[in-house]
Amino acid sequence: MTLTDNWQCEAAGPTRPAPCREPSTRSPYVAGTDPPDPKAQELAKRWLALVTMCTGGDPGIFNSLRRMYESEDNVMDTDTKALRPKMGYIQKAAAAAGIKHPGQ
Numbered sequence: 001m002t003l004t005d006n007w008q009c010e011a012a013g014p015t016r017p018a019p020c021r022e023p024s025t026r027s028p029y030v031a032g033t034d035p036p037d038p039k040a041q042e043l044a045k046r047w048l049a050l051v052t053m054c055t056g057g058d059p060g061i062f063n064s065l066r067r068m069y070e071s072e073d074n075v076m077d078t079d080t081k082a083l084r085p086k087m088g089y090i091q092k093a094a095a096a097a098g099i100k101h102p103g104q
Contacts, residue, residue, distance in 0.1 A: 028093075035092035044093035048101050055102060063103040 027033075028040040035041075055061040073081040094101065 029086055029089050035089060036096040037093075040089070040093035041097035041099075044090050044097055044099055047090050048094055048099055052102055057102050059102045059104075062101060066103060 028037065028043050033040050035044075051062065051065075055065060068075060069080045069083065069087065073079070
């Protein structure tokens, strides 16, 4: 399975544990909820917690992954260009909540 509107990662395997699946961004994002809203901030907390777990909290891995998703239009058959607005939404919600990620 590839990333979809529900932000589900590639299927779990030997190098990707099952918990490394991003939570759905559909409800607050698609509903047009402002990033400072508590629902959006909760989503950002969950999403960044999973990304932190999947990167082992390593700032270098986190930043490398972030740069790849920001600069490549397609990663492993995933349209990362289409995901950028959602990723921006998560970043704004995280900033509004004062959430720091491993790369900060």
